[in-house]
Amino acid sequence: MRFRLVVDGDSHDVDVETGPRGLQVRVDDAAYTVVARPAQDTVVVRIGRRSYRVRVHGDRVFVGEASHHFAIPEVADLDERPTRRVRDRARRAVDVRPPMPGRVVRILVRPGDRVKKGQTLVVLEAMKMQNEIPAPADARVTDVRVAEGESVTGDRVIAVLEIR
Amino acid sequence: MFRRLLIANRGEIAIRVARTAREMGIHSIGIHSQADRDALHRRTMDESVEVGGPLPAQSYLNIEAILRAAKETRAEAVHPGYGFLSENAGFARRCEEEGIAFVGPPAKAMALSGDKIASRTAMREAGLPVTAGVDRVVRTVDEARALAATLGYPVLFKATAGGGGIGMSRVDRPKDLAAAFESARSVARANFGNPDLFLEKFLQRARHVEVQVLIGGRGKGLGFVERECSVQRRHQKLVEETPSPAITSSLRRKLIDAAVRGLRSIGYRNAGTVEFLFHDGRFTFNEVNARLQVEHPITEMVTGVDLVRQQLLIASGHEAELSQSELAVRGHALECRINAEDPLRNFLPSPGRIVTYSEPVGPGVRVDSGVAAGSGIPPYYDPLVAKLVVHGRTRSLSIRRMQGAVEAFDIRGVHTTLPFHRAFLRETSFLRGNLWTTMVADLRTIERIRSRGPWEETVAAIAAALTVRGRVAMGPALALERPRTSAWALAGRRSQFEGGGHAVPSRRRW
Numbered sequence: 001m002r003f004r005l006v007v008d009g010d011s012h013d014v015d016v017e018t019g020p021r022g023l024q025v026r027v028d029d030a031a032y033t034v035v036a037r038p039a040q041d042t043v044v045v046r047i048g049r050r051s052y053r054v055r056v057h058g059d060r061v062f063v064g065e066a067s068h069h070f071a072i073p074e075v076a077d078l079d080e081r082p083t084r085r086v087r088d089r090a091r092r093a094v095d096v097r098p099p100m101p102g103r104v105v106r107i108l109v110r111p112g113d114r115v116k117k118g119q120t121l122v123v124l125e126a127m128k129m130q131n132e133i134p135a136p137a138d139a140r141v142t143d144v145r146v147a148e149g150e151s152v153t154g155d156r157v158i159a160v161l162e163i164r
Numbered sequence: 165m166f167r168r169l170l171i172a173n174r175g176e177i178a179i180r181v182a183r184t185a186r187e188m189g190i191h192s193i194g195i196h197s198q199a200d201r202d203a204l205h206r207r208t209m210d211e212s213v214e215v216g217g218p219l220p221a222q223s224y225l226n227i228e229a230i231l232r233a234a235k236e237t238r239a240e241a242v243h244p245g246y247g248f249l250s251e252n253a254g255f256a257r258r259c260e261e262e263g264i265a266f267v268g269p270p271a272k273a274m275a276l277s278g279d280k281i282a283s284r285t286a287m288r289e290a291g292l293p294v295t296a297g298v299d300r301v302v303r304t305v306d307e308a309r310a311l312a313a314t315l316g317y318p319v320l321f322k323a324t325a326g327g328g329g330i331g332m333s334r335v336d337r338p339k340d341l342a343a344a345f346e347s348a349r350s351v352a353r354a355n356f357g358n359p360d361l362f363l364e365k366f367l368q369r370a371r372h373v374e375v376q377v378l379i380g381g382r383g384k385g386l387g388f389v390e391r392e393c394s395v396q397r398r399h400q401k402l403v404e405e406t407p408s409p410a411i412t413s414s415l416r417r418k419l420i421d422a423a424v425r426g427l428r429s430i431g432y433r434n435a436g437t438v439e440f441l442f443h444d445g446r447f448t449f450n451e452v453n454a455r456l457q458v459e460h461p462i463t464e465m466v467t468g469v470d471l472v473r474q475q476l477l478i479a480s481g482h483e484a485e486l487s488q489s490e491l492a493v494r495g496h497a498l499e500c501r502i503n504a505e506d507p508l509r510n511f512l513p514s515p516g517r518i519v520t521y522s523e524p525v526g527p528g529v530r531v532d533s534g535v536a537a538g539s540g541i542p543p544y545y546d547p548l549v550a551k552l553v554v555h556g557r558t559r560s561l562s563i564r565r566m567q568g569a570v571e572a573f574d575i576r577g578v579h580t581t582l583p584f585h586r587a588f589l590r591e592t593s594f595l596r597g598n599l600w601t602t603m604v605a606d607l608r609t610i611e612r613i614r615s616r617g618p619w620e621e622t623v624a625a626i627a628a629a630l631t632v633r634g635r636v637a638m639g640p641a642l643a644l645e646r647p648r649t650s651a652w653a654l655a656g657r658r659s660q661f662e663g664g665g666h667a668v669p670s671r672r673r674w
Contacts, residue, residue, distance in 0.1 A: 003636050005627055009519040010576040012623050016631045023631065025624040028579065029508045030616040036628040043629035047621055054629035061626050070626065072636060101515050102543045103219075126543040127504070127513035151218075151543070 004074040007061075022046075093142065095157040098133055102126030104146045109159070113141045121159050122146065139163045165480050166190055166240040166265065171209065172230050173245030175534030176550060177458075178205040181243050184472040186210075193237045195230060197223030199542040204534055213237060218544050224248045227255050234264055241265035241479055243472075247546055250455040251278055251327065267479040269454050273432045277452035280324045281362055283430075287449045290429035292422050295441055295448040297364035305342045311363050312341060318366040321345060323352035323359075327453075329399030330355050334366050369600045370443040372396070372450075373408050375423035376463050378474050379433050380483035387420035388463050389493045394599035395588070397511065402581065402604065403588065404459040404499045406466055409559060409597030410442060419447060427452070434478045435460075435471055441601075458501070458551065461532055465497035465555040496559040498566050500589075503547040506579035507610055515543040519577035520619075524569040528555040528562070541578055549580065559597065563589060576619060587613045 005014045015026040022035040035046040045052040055062040061070050106123040109115060120132040121141070139161035146158045169185050170193045171178045182192040182205075194209030199218035206212045213233035216223035223229070225248055234242055242259055244250035250268065253275035259266040268274065276282050281299050288294045296315060301324060302308045312319045312335065321344055323331030333348035335341050345361070353359040376388040392408035393401045411419065423438035426449070437457050439450040460471050469491070474484045505511040521537040533550035535541065541549060552569055556562030570585045588594060588609050604610070615621060630636050 001631065001636050003627075005623065005630070007623055007626060008576070010619075010623075012620070012627075014623070014627045016627055016636070023628050025627050027620045027624050027627065028506075028616060030583075030614070030620055030624075032615070032621065032624040034624060034628045036632045038632055043632050045625040045628050047625060050621070052622065052625040054625055056629060056633050056635060061629070063622055063625060068626070070630070072630070075636060099509070100513050100543075102513070126515055127545065127547040129513055129547075131512070 002076055003072055006071045006073060007068050009069075092163055094136065094139065094161045094163055096121060096133065096136070096159045096161060097157055098122075098124050098131075098152055098154060100124070100126050100131070101151070101153045102131065103151045104148055104158070105130065107144060107146070107148055109141045109144065111141050111143055115139055115141060115161070124152070133158065135161060137161075137163050165482075166476070168193060168237065168239045168241075169267075169476070170195070170230070170234045170237065170239035170242045170264075171245065172224070172242050173248055173250075174200055174203060174205050174224060174545065176205075176532045176548065177245040177247075177456075177534075179208045179534060180461075180532050181245060181472050182209055184470055184476070185243075187470075188473065188476065190476070193233070193239050195224070195233055197544075199544055202540065204536050204539055211237065218542065220248065220544060224545075227252075227258055230255075231258060231262055231264070234259075235262065239264060241267055241476070243267040243475070244455070246455050246458055247328070251453075253278060265479050267434065267475050268456075269432050269434050269436060273427075273430050274454045276430050277432075277436070277454040278325065278327070280322060280326065280451060283452050284449065286430050287426045287452075290426045292426050292449045293447065295364055295367070295450055298362055300362065301360045302345075302363050305345050308345050308361075308363060309338065309341055312338070315363065315365045318368070320364045320366040321348040321361045322364055323348065323356055324362055325356040325358040325360065326352060327356075329396070331361075332399050367441050367443045368602075370441040371408070371410055371599055372401075372439065372601050373411065373419065373442045373447060374437050374439040374453075374457075375420055376457075376460065376471070377423050377427050377432075377436050377438060378471070378478065378484045378486075379424075379427060379436070380478050381433060381481055382483065383428060383433075384483055385424035385428050386484055386486060386488055386491065387424040388467060388469075388491055390416060390419055391459055391462060392599065393459060394601050395594070395604060396601055397604045397610075401459065402501055402584065403594075404462055405559070405562075406462045406497050407493055408442075410599070415447070422447075422449075435475050458548065459499050461530060461551060461553045462497035462499045465528075465530065465553060466493045466495060467491055468494070495555055495557045496562045497553060497555045498562045500552045500566060500570060500585045501548055501581065502550040502552055502573070502575070502585075503581045504541045504549050504578045505547050505581055507581055507584035508579075508613055508616065510610070511581075513543065513547055514579040515541045516578040517541070518549075518575060520574060521576075522572075522574040523550075524552070524572035526565070526569070528565055529569055530554070549575075552585075560595075563595065571618070574619060579616075583613050583616045584610065586615075586617065 002015045017024045025032045025034045037044045043054045102124040105125045115135040117137045118134045122133045124131045142162050143160040168191045171181050185192045192209045194212035195215045196206040215229040216226050249255040253271045256266045256271040318336045321333040331352040333344045335344045349359040371394045373390050378386045389407045391406040393404045395403035437453040440447040504514045506514045518539045523531045530553040535549045554565040567589050
């Protein structure tokens, strides 16, 4: 299951799947093999040679002696980019979001354009580095929602594509 | 000595310069952009002037706004730090015109250092061995093809006005030459306003070695023991150390002598660095950095010299308060650059807000930082947030100190290069002192990073427990329906956990 987990204000993309040797837990693309065994009010979690005693209580979680506040603001496919929005026969609309906040330095497509998978839609600059945002699939551009020079956050939709 | 110094920079370097200024009784005047109103460097200065909007061109590169701020605050000198205007000869000249001392080399020497072809020519004339290459602008693909055939592949296109590792393009085969030529030109035009390229032989398995130099007002030169900065990705340094494990003492004397001689020959003054490539037992000149460098603290750690203090002394007309014989090295120092970049996503920039920040401490540990808990990291500027520096009696001791320090450094809220350092500091080649400029890519260190760190492992444990308890399956909507827990109930539960008192019975709602 994919979800967003915020612990003490620090937000992470998490994916938990059942694997042959326990749970496969990914935290922001770092993979951990985890064995989690419930025991009364505690869950004993083993990661490699380390073990954690985790107790969940309301919106707080206790790891050993330490207490943390947690929240799960999003669950499931929410972080899968592109996000599937509408299923209209074989077509579907896809929101393109940037992988990071930054400033739009160039827009290379216009509404109505047909784009190939991997073709650059927008060039985004952050921290003196330019990143090309590619089309996730062959598609038609239905909307471009940013302007050159504009600063965008990571959850902002920069373009909408229609995939056939 | 000046009484009022304007520091035309931001982040860790502005704070580091202000620290020395304060120690010398100099009033520090900062500048900040609109995006940096809450930045740590603004709060650290004795005073700070807002010079413009968030984009560098509006603020930290805005020469006239900065000079206006300097005049309004009656600054007698300007320290440019590194990056931004630090190697802008036009800025140095404008400071001279306004009667404000520029803490750096004279504009003329800076302009020469900034022109890669001119500096190669000047260093050759001063008798330095220069990396094989072509000392003129390469104008066409055909010309490049002919020159590359003479030099032998692989070759490296470099922007004549380049710097900071930008505008370099390596070519391994003749068929890739045309595309590399065009892309390097467009990158150079976009970044430096000048598309001109020249060509160098790309040296495989070379080491990057550099010498810090100080030249006083009367031309007295001091050369420091070399720094090795071979640990790079995309031509940008990640880990630096001094002394280099590859340089013998006889070679060291030659390196230092060459660096001091080279800079004196171009009328250089103040602090500068001469970069060399070391390969097959010999060194060749690479380029001059006409500024204080990011990695200067490791030199300070092994010599006990405050380089910023020396810069300020020289800029105010004094000589450096040292002699060459005082520059003996004690032990070994290492620096790891902590950037807001995600090493698990190919160093993708990671701007955001730091929610937890805790620095390592201990013997021989120094942190030059530009951030604190709660700091925002704007997307407009360089990703460097802190420099972690350690000093040890031997190289192996300083590596062990650094291994402990990168484990203990806790930064949450943004991704940083810490997981890279935790993995890299255990690479066998690095531990053996066997370094080369493409080692990070060749060893596939990034692909082999397994864990982000102790905190993320705790998050993984929490995620697993929440999944097993069925909390994730309930989804976020439930959080909205859940009644707020009263402070009384919470206090009751807490006392239950601590084993005392009469608890509110836990309701099996979850």
